[in-house]
Amino acid sequence: MGEAIAVLSGKGGTGKTTITAAVATALASAGERVLCIDCDVGLRNLDISLGAADQPSLSFLDILQGSYRLDQLVSHPVYPTLYFLTAPMNSAADDIDPEAFWAMIADARRRFDYVFLDAPAGVDAGFRLAAARADRVLLVTGSDPAAVRDAGRTGQMLELMGKTDVRLIVNRIWPKLVSSMDLTVDDVMDDVGLPLIGVVPEDHNVILAAAFGKPLLEYTKRGAAAACQRIAKRICGMPVKIGL
Numbered sequence: 001m002g003e004a005i006a007v008l009s010g011k012g013g014t015g016k017t018t019i020t021a022a023v024a025t026a027l028a029s030a031g032e033r034v035l036c037i038d039c040d041v042g043l044r045n046l047d048i049s050l051g052a053a054d055q056p057s058l059s060f061l062d063i064l065q066g067s068y069r070l071d072q073l074v075s076h077p078v079y080p081t082l083y084f085l086t087a088p089m090n091s092a093a094d095d096i097d098p099e100a101f102w103a104m105i106a107d108a109r110r111r112f113d114y115v116f117l118d119a120p121a122g123v124d125a126g127f128r129l130a131a132a133r134a135d136r137v138l139l140v141t142g143s144d145p146a147a148v149r150d151a152g153r154t155g156q157m158l159e160l161m162g163k164t165d166v167r168l169i170v171n172r173i174w175p176k177l178v179s180s181m182d183l184t185v186d187d188v189m190d191d192v193g194l195p196l197i198g199v200v201p202e203d204h205n206v207i208l209a210a211a212f213g214k215p216l217l218e219y220t221k222r223g224a225a226a227a228c229q230r231i232a233k234r235i236c237g238m239p240v241k242i243g244l
């Protein structure tokens with residue numbers, strides 16, 4: 001039975017989609033069967049981070065409506081064990097039947113080793129869809145005070161929802177400031193009150209890879225790509241050091 005992993009943040013633009021795609025491709029390149037689901041209803045962009053924006057794709061609504069089944073998904077052009085479902089563009093998250101969505105996740109967990117749920121910003125319907133039945137949560141934050149405050153609140157909400165396996169990722173750390181940032185990462189962990197699973201550097205290759213239509217790990221193996229590869233290993237239970 002596979003695991004459903006929700007990638008969340010309170011604040012928008014912290015890097016959920018970027019990290020979902022990079023960690024998912026890292027796991028798929030190690031041979032794991034991975035399904036990524038874009039839960040950002042109306043504003044999807046996970047397909048871009050996966051370097052698959054020009055591929056024909058199904059939305060998760062196609063599955064919920066019974067038009068297609070999960071065993072009919074076509075794999076990613078580069079990673080044969082990676083699959084994805086986009087978010088429907090002409091619906092609102094409130095229109096999605098949560099029970100049907102969670103039944104799809106339960107089915108996906110039987111078919112895949114990892115099911116990633118890339119949540120939208122905020123803590124509304126899309127957040128609840130992604131978080132409610134996830135086995136574990138990756139909470140992505142920046143190190144700036146607004147992101148840290150939102151991550152702290154989101155962590156409290158997840159606790160109220162009974163989520164026990166919640167790990168923090170601090171994204172967009174400047175490598176040149178790493179010695180002084182060590183302190184900042186500790187501060188972020190203390191402020192948010194959650195254990196860390198990874199830190200990801202600020203890396204212009206994230207933007208370049210998307211601009212060239214490539215998955216980050218196909219574009220480079222260094223920087224943010226290497227950090228996401230380490231996070232993938234930690235998800236698999238490997239004792240990989242946290243660090244840039």
Ligand SMILES: Nc1ncnc2c1ncn2[C@@H]1O[C@H](COP(=O)(O)OP(=O)(O)OP(=O)(O)O)[C@@H](O)[C@H]1O
Binds near residue numbers: 119200204210
């Ligand atoms: N480590 C990084 N280095 C440089 N740029 C990054 C990094 N992580 C994310 N970005 C950039 O930040 C922007 C937001 O990233 P992304 O879309 O992954 O965030 P998000 O949390 O999914 O946003 P939203 O809340 O809108 O869904 C993108 O332009 C992305 O290229």
Ligand SMILES: [Mg+2]
Binds near residue numbers: 016017018119
């Ligand atoms: Mg996103």
